[in-house]
Amino acid sequence: MIGIVGYGSYLPRYRIKVEDIAHQWGKDPETIKRGLLLKEKTVPGIDEDTITISVEAARNALKRAGIDPREIGAVYVGSESHPYAVKPSGTVVAEALGIVPDVHIADYEFACKAGTEAMFVSYSLVKADLMKYAMGIGSDTSQGAPGDALEFSASAGGSAFIFGKENVVAEVLETYSYATDTPDFWRREGAFYPLHGGRFTGQPAYFKHIIGAGQAILEKSGFKPSEFAYAIFHMPNGKFPLTVGKKLGFKKEQLEPGWIVPLMGNTYSGSSPTGFSATLDVSKPGELILLVSFGSGAGSDAFIFKVTERINEVRDRAEKVKDMLENNRIYLDYGQYAKFRGKIIMAE
Amino acid sequence: MPSPRYWRETPQRYRLEAAKCKQCGKISFPPRLVCLGCGNKDFDTVKLSDKGKIVTFTTICVAPTQFTEEAPYSIAIVELSDGVRFTTQVVDCTPEDLEIGKPVKIVFRKIQEEDKTGIICYGYKAVLT
Ligand SMILES: [Zn+2]
Numbered sequence: 001m002i003g004i005v006g007y008g009s010y011l012p013r014y015r016i017k018v019e020d021i022a023h024q025w026g027k028d029p030e031t032i033k034r035g036l037l038l039k040e041k042t043v044p045g046i047d048e049d050t051i052t053i054s055v056e057a058a059r060n061a062l063k064r065a066g067i068d069p070r071e072i073g074a075v076y077v078g079s080e081s082h083p084y085a086v087k088p089s090g091t092v093v094a095e096a097l098g099i100v101p102d103v104h105i106a107d108y109e110f111a112c113k114a115g116t117e118a119m120f121v122s123y124s125l126v127k128a129d130l131m132k133y134a135m136g137i138g139s140d141t142s143q144g145a146p147g148d149a150l151e152f153s154a155s156a157g158g159s160a161f162i163f164g165k166e167n168v169v170a171e172v173l174e175t176y177s178y179a180t181d182t183p184d185f186w187r188r189e190g191a192f193y194p195l196h197g198g199r200f201t202g203q204p205a206y207f208k209h210i211i212g213a214g215q216a217i218l219e220k221s222g223f224k225p226s227e228f229a230y231a232i233f234h235m236p237n238g239k240f241p242l243t244v245g246k247k248l249g250f251k252k253e254q255l256e257p258g259w260i261v262p263l264m265g266n267t268y269s270g271s272s273p274t275g276f277s278a279t280l281d282v283s284k285p286g287e288l289i290l291l292v293s294f295g296s297g298a299g300s301d302a303f304i305f306k307v308t309e310r311i312n313e314v315r316d317r318a319e320k321v322k323d324m325l326e327n328n329r330i331y332l333d334y335g336q337y338a339k340f341r342g343k344i345i346m347a348e
Numbered sequence: 349m350p351s352p353r354y355w356r357e358t359p360q361r362y363r364l365e366a367a368k369c370k371q372c373g374k375i376s377f378p379p380r381l382v383c384l385g386c387g388n389k390d391f392d393t394v395k396l397s398d399k400g401k402i403v404t405f406t407t408i409c410v411a412p413t414q415f416t417e418e419a420p421y422s423i424a425i426v427e428l429s430d431g432v433r434f435t436t437q438v439v440d441c442t443p444e445d446l447e448i449g450k451p452v453k454i455v456f457r458k459i460q461e462e463d464k465t466g467i468i469c470y471g472y473k474a475v476l477t
Contacts, residue, residue, distance in 0.1 A: 328440075
C-alpha cells in the first residue's frame with residue numbers, strides 16, 4: 001500500500017476582513033461577500049514567508065507520521081511565492097527538519113498547483129521504490145495588487161504530506177493530470193503582482209481543467225461521485241469550487257469539510273492541499289476522497305485517496321485546520337495589512 | 349554577505365540542537381565547548397522541546413534599524429520543558445498579552461533580512477499557546 005503516512009498544515013494567525021479591503025477601495029462589501037463567498041483571509045506575519053509556513057506545516061506532518069526525518073529521501077516545496085528567485089526554499093525547510101544531507105530537494109512552480117505537483121512526484125518516487133519516504137509541500141504567501149479582485153482572496157498558508165508504504169493514513173488509489181497552454185494568469189520575472197485575464201480565468205481555465213482531470217480520473221478509477229465521502233477542488237474564491245463540484249456530480253455536503261476558503265482565502269499552492277488536510281481531519285477509515293487542484297497556465301492534478309484505520313491514531317497528534325482557522329485570530333485593519341504585505345513605500 | 353557565524357549556528361537556530369554533557373548531564377544552549385557544570389568537553393547533541401513558558405519579558409519600543417517595522421515588540425526569557433532558558437522574541441501578540449508563566453511554543457520565523465537583496469536569516473521565536 002502506498003499513500004500518505006503523515007500530513008500537516010499551518011495557517012498564520014493574522015486576518016483581514018473582506019469589509020476592510022472593500023471600504024479601502026470604495027467597493028460594496030456585501031456584493032463581494034455574496035459574489036465571491038468570502039468573509040476574511042489569512043495574512044502572513046511580518047516574519048513569515050513560504051519557507052517558515054512550509055517548516056511549520058512539515059513539522060505537523062512529521063508529528064503525525066512519527067518517523068525519523070532522516071529517512072525522508074526527497075523534499076519538494078511547491079509555491080508561487082518562493083522568497084528567493086535563485087536559492088531553493090527546500091534546502092532551508094529540509095535543514096530545519098533535520099532531513100539533510102542525504103536528500104533530493106527541489107522547488108516547484110505552477111501557479112496554484114505547485115503543491116499537488118510536489119505531492120505527485122513524492123508519491124511517484126515512493127511507488128518507484130527509489131526511497132522509503134518523500135515529502136511534498138504546497139505553501140504560499142500570495143499577493144494581489146491593491147484594489148484588484150485578487151486582493152480579497154490572496155492569502156497565506158500551506159500543507160505538507162509525507163508519502164510512504166508503511167502505516168499509511170490515506171492510500172493513493174488513482175492519479176491523473178491534465179494540462180494545456182492557457183494564458184489565464186501570470187506574473188513576469190521581476191513583476192511584484194500577478195496579472196490575470198479577467199473572465200478568461202473561469203470557463204477556459206479553471207472549469208475546463210478541473211472538469212477535464214475530474215472526469216478522467218472518475219472514468220479511469222470506475223468510481224461514481226456518489227461513492228466519495230468528500231471532494232476538494234482548488235478554491236480561488238468560494239463560488240468556483242461549489243460550481244465545479246456540482247458540474248462533476250458532487251453534492252455540497254461532500255465538499256463542506258474541505259471548503260475552507262470563506263475563512264482562509266486562496267492560499268494558492270496551499271489551497272486544495274489544505275482543504276484536503278482539513279478533510280483528513282474529519283475523515284473515517286474506508287472513506288474515499290477526491291482531490292483536484294488547479295494551476296493557471298494551466299493544469300490540474302487529481303488524486304483519489306482511501307482513508308485507513310491509521311487516521312484514528314494520527315489525527316490528534318497535531319493541530320487541525322479548523323482550529324487554526326477559528327482560534328487565536330488577530331485582525332488587521334487595511335493600514336496594518338498594507339504594512340505587513342510590504343505595500344507601503346518606505347524611505348531608503 | 350551573510351555572516352559566516354550565523355550560518356555555522358544553523359543547527360541551534362533552525363533545530364534547537366543543544367549540547368548535553370556526557371559526564372554531568374547539563375544541557376548547554378547554545379552549545380558550548382566546555383561544560384559549565386563540570387568542565388567536561390564531551391557532549392551529546394540533543395534536540396530541545398518546543399514547549400515552554402515565559403520567565404520574564406520586556407518590550408522594545410525603540411528598535412534597531414532592521415527591526416523598526418516590528419516595534420513595539422516583546423523579548424522574553426523562555427524556559428523550555430527540559431529546563432533550558434534562552435532569550436527570544438515573542439510574536440503574534442501585543443505586549444499587553446504577555447504575562448510571566450504563560451505557556452509558549454517555539455516556532456520557525458524570519459529573524460532578519462540583510463537588506464532587500466541580501467540573505468534572509470531564519471531561526472526560532474516564541475508564540476503564546
Ligand atoms: Zn558537565
